[in-house]
Amino acid sequence: MPLSQNNKKKMEANGKIASAQENSILTELLQIPHFQTIRYFFYALLLTYINRDVIIFFTDTQPAFGLKMFFRGFENIHVSLILWIFMFISHIMVFVIFNLWARARREVSFIESIKRPWDLIALSLLIMYYMGCFYYVPIFSQHLRLAPIISTIIQLENLRLVMKGHSFIRYNVPKVIASDSDPNKSVELPKPSHILYFSFAPTLLYKDKYLRTETPDHRLLLNCCVDFLCTIWLLGFVTDDFIPKSHQDAGLTKIDWIKLALSIHDSFLLGLFVFLALFYAIYQCWLNITGELLRFGNREFYQAWWTSTDYGEFFRTWNTVVQDWLYLYIYKEFKDNITPNNKVIPKLMVLFISALAIESSKSQAKVMAEQQEVSVLKVKKVENKEEHRKNCINCGYQHLHRKNCINCGYQHLYGKCPAFRKTCAKCQKQNHFAKMCKTRVEKRAKVNEVKEEAALVEDEDELYIDSLYRTTTSAVYSINMQKDTMWIQKVQINNKIIDFKLDTGAEINVLPLDVLNSITGLTELTPSDISIIAYGSKDFKIKSKGIVKLMCQVKDISNLIRRNRVDLKSSRNSPSIKAGIHSEPSDDSGNESKMNDVSNTLATNDNTINTDQAAGLANNMNPDITVTEKTYVTRSGRTVKQPRSLGDYHLA
Numbered sequence: 115m116p117l118s119q120n121n122k123k124k125m126e127a128n129g130k131i132a133s134a135q136e137n138s139i140l141t142e143l144l145q146i147p148h149f150q151t152i153r154y155f156f157y158a159l160l161l162t163y164i165n166r167d168v169i170i171f172f173t174d175t176q177p178a179f180g181l182k183m184f185f186r187g188f189e190n191i192h193v194s195l196i197l198w199i200f201m202f203i204s205h206i207m208v209f210v211i212f213n214l215w216a217r218a219r220r221e222v223s224f225i226e227s228i229k230r231p232w233d234l235i236a237l238s239l240l241i242m243y244y245m246g247c248f249y250y251v252p253i254f255s256q257h258l259r260l261a262p263i264i265s266t267i268i269q270l271e272n273l274r275l276v277m278k279g280h281s282f283i284r285y286n287v288p289k290v291i292a293s294d295s296d297p298n299k300s301v302e303l304p305k306p307s308h309i310l311y312f313s314f315a316p317t318l319l320y321k322d323k324y325l326r327t328e329t330p331d332h333r334l335l336l337n338c339c340v341d342f343l344c345t346i347w348l349l350g351f352v353t354d355d356f357i358p359k360s361h362q363d364a365g366l367t368k369i370d371w372i373k374l375a376l377s378i379h380d381s382f383l384l385g386l387f388v389f390l391a392l393f394y395a396i397y398q399c400w401l402n403i404t405g406e407l408l409r410f411g412n413r414e415f416y417q418a419w420w421t422s423t424d425y426g427e428f429f430r431t432w433n434t435v436v437q438d439w440l441y442l443y444i445y446k447e448f449k450d451n452i453t454p455n456n457k458v459i460p461k462l463m464v465l466f467i468s469a470l471a472i473e474s475s476k477s478q479a480k481v482m483a484e485q486q487e488v489s490v491l492k493v494k495k496v497e498n499k500e501e502h503r504k505n506c507i508n509c510g511y512q513h514l515h516r517k518n519c520i521n522c523g524y525q526h527l528y529g530k531c532p533a534f535r536k537t538c539a540k541c542q543k544q545n546h547f548a549k550m551c552k553t554r555v556e557k558r559a560k561v562n563e564v565k566e567e568a569a570l571v572e573d574e575d576e577l578y579i580d581s582l583y584r585t586t587t588s589a590v591y592s593i594n595m596q597k598d599t600m601w602i603q604k605v606q607i608n609n610k611i612i613d614f615k616l617d618t619g620a621e622i623n624v625l626p627l628d629v630l631n632s633i634t635g636l637t638e639l640t641p642s643d644i645s646i647i648a649y650g651s652k653d654f655k656i657k658s659k660g661i662v663k664l665m666c667q668v669k670d671i672s673n674l675i676r677r678n679r680v681d682l683k684s685s686r687n688s689p690s691i692k693a694g695i696h697s698e699p700s701d702d703s704g705n706e707s708k709m710n711d712v713s714n715t716l717a718t719n720d721n722t723i724n725t726d727q728a729a730g731l732a733n734n735m736n737p738d739i740t741v742t743e744k745t746y747v748t749r750s751g752r753t754v755k756q757p758r759s760l761g762d763y764h765l766a
Contacts, residue, residue, distance in 0.1 A: 136414045140398050141334070153341075160344055163351040180351035187263030194264045197254060198271060202313070204243065205275040209309040211239060212283060216290045216303055240283065247276050273471055277439055278312060281320040284443055315410055316401040318439040325411030335406040342399035349391045356384045397433070440464050521546040606667040607633055627659060638662075 143149045167177035178185075215236040219229060251272045255265050286304060293301045304322060312320050359380075393416075401415045419432035430437055444467050448460040518524060522533040533547050540551040602613050610633045624646065639660030646656040 136412055138398060138402060138413045138415055139418055140394075141402065141413065156348060157344065160348045160351070163348070178354060180347055180354055182354050183263070183350045187261050189261040189264070190258070191261075191264060193258050194260055194268055197251075197258065197260075197268060201247075201251065201268075201272055201275060204247070205279055205313065206309065208240075208243065208279045208282065209304065209306070211236070212286065213303055216286075216301070219290065220293070220301070243279070244276060247272055274318070275313075277318050277436075278320070280443060281318055281439065282309065282312065285320045311408065314404060315408055316404045316415065316435065317410070317412070318435055319442065326409040327411055328409075330406045330409055335403060338399045338402045338406070342395050342403065345391050345395040345399065349388065349395075352384070352387055352391075356380060393432070397435075401435070440468065521550060523547065523550050607664050630662065 144153060163180060167179045170177040219232060255268055260268065290301055293299055308322055315324065397415045402413060405413050415435050417431040417434060419428050422428035422431060444464050445460040448463050449457065453459045519526060519531055521531050526532065533545055535544060537544055538546050538548050538551050540548040541553045605612050639662050642658055642661045644658050646658060
């Protein structure tokens with residue numbers, strides 16, 4: 115299958131394309147002012163997109179400025195660079211092994227019994243190189259989970275290096291074999307500079323020398339760089355606009371043939387624009403950039419394919435870089451050496467090799483499907499759906515953990531653990547909550563589970579509270595400057611009124627020793643070795659003087675319920691705290707109901723007040739006490755309510 119009619123006769127004459135310094139067609143056409151108008155039109159379209167996103171930027175939303183495709187498509191680009199380095203090293207190894215084979219073959223050319231096995235070994239290595247490139251590179255791309263655009267670029271780069279390597283071998287091997295007939299004739303082997311220049315030159319046909327320009331055209335180089343960046347940026351804007359609108363309802367609604375036809379039509383328009391944009395960016399801009407940097411003379415990367423009247427002519431003219439390689443090393447190879455005077459088989463082989471090269475990148479479609487965040491529902495027929503959901507983890511279904519997660523303690527979607535990247539307040543390590551920390555002696559109990567006070571105090575040597583506040587006066591009911599924002603309740607102990615900072619999250623109640631001494635009629639302290647720790651601050655501990663049981667009387671509360679172990683977090687960035695309080699329900703008679711509280715209270719030497727009493731308001735509350743309907747979402751995903759007067763805290 116010939117590629118370009120101009121080069122066909124040149125190839126058939128001497129087996130290679132004659133060198134001729136030519137510019138690309140669009141390079142010549144863009145010198146005409148009328149064609150420059152088309153170029154300026156696309157510049158205006160790009161500026162329109164940018165201006166639109168600038169206006170959106172000053173609203174509440176954050177525009178992507180056409181970069182969403184690049185952020186998703188170029189993730190882990192550093193990993194792809196490492197993979198490309200290994201690919202390029204393997205490409206250079208073709209040159210190294212060829213030189214070793216050619217020099218060794220020259221030394222043993224007089225011994226036929228050694229020369230033939232040596233040729234077979236070199237041929238085997240070449241076949242292994244081809245198989246490795248087409249098999250292992252897609253495998254590595256899938257294993258490294260490269261982004262879609264990077265995966266496509268890696269596949270095309272792999273194909274380019276293989277085609278260049280084959281051209282290098284096919285050009286130089288016949289010269290080495292032809293020297294066997296004349297042992298005295300020396301063969302000039304390619305130099306490292308030849309293979310390096312050929313590796314980056316905008317051609318797939320190897321030659322020892324290329325026609326080169328004297329100096330690079332800096333103006334053309336700058337124009338190509340600007341056009342390349344602007345074309346890719348405009349492509350990002352268009353794809354960000356078209357793709358979500360055309361496919362946002364895919365799989366979510368019933369198929370409507372009219373909408374399906376419109377979606378296909380929109381896809382045609384998008385595909386046409388993507389084809390034109392990529393053609394201009396790659397074949398006009400990128401190849402001319404590399405051509406100018408390397409002073410490459412022949413710039414006929416394509417011909418006037420837009421004037422083609424049939425698909426065969428379009429196929430031969432739109433990409434002469436690849437088509438010249440297919441003609442010289444596939445079509446002509448079969449026509450001259452394998453199937454002489456038969457044009458059908460060479461044409462079929464060209465189509466087969468082209469299809470094989472395209473299908474080799476199919477493995478990348480799987481990587482794209484795994485990495486892209488799909489916002490549609492996948493409908494599948496599964497014989498046993500329950501068994502499928504139970505065993506499958508990585509498919510399209512959003513499965514729930516059947517058991518509580520060992521990191522957060524709750525059920526959630528796979529891969530959606532709320533403890534991910536969260537820091538434990540107990541051990542300061544990540545990816546788990548404090549209640550599931552392995553360093554704790556005892557796991558936290560569930561909400562509303564009652565624990566006896568004696569066991570709570572006696573079984574643990576260290577108890578946690580939210581914080582201790584130092585008083586500013588000697589008054590027993592003074593709670594420093596934060597009183598207005600705290601949840602305060604007046605509690606009567608032996609006819610002594612004390613302001614309690616209610617805290618349903620602490621494991622123990624705390625009283626300053628001077629406050630305790632001001633209350634008459636109390637029993638003596640029971641000695642204790644318990645230390646008090648502000649949650650999240652292990653280095654700050656307060657030694658307790660002892661334990662005392664207090665009989666408390668609470669005003670304006672007609673009914674109290676038991677609350678235990680509620681996770682709270684200070685809104686002033688203080689760490690999480692715990693609760694372990696037991697309170698008995700009170701009588702309903704009278705305005706002042708007594709709470710027969712047998713909760714344990716620690717006494718300390720510090721002049722502090724943090725007497726936390728775990729109490730919740732139930733059904734028959736005094737009208738003076740109001741409960742807000744504001745809800746809070748915990749770290750585990752639960753939605754709970756909290757009294758409005760608890761202004762200092764929010765559920766975490």
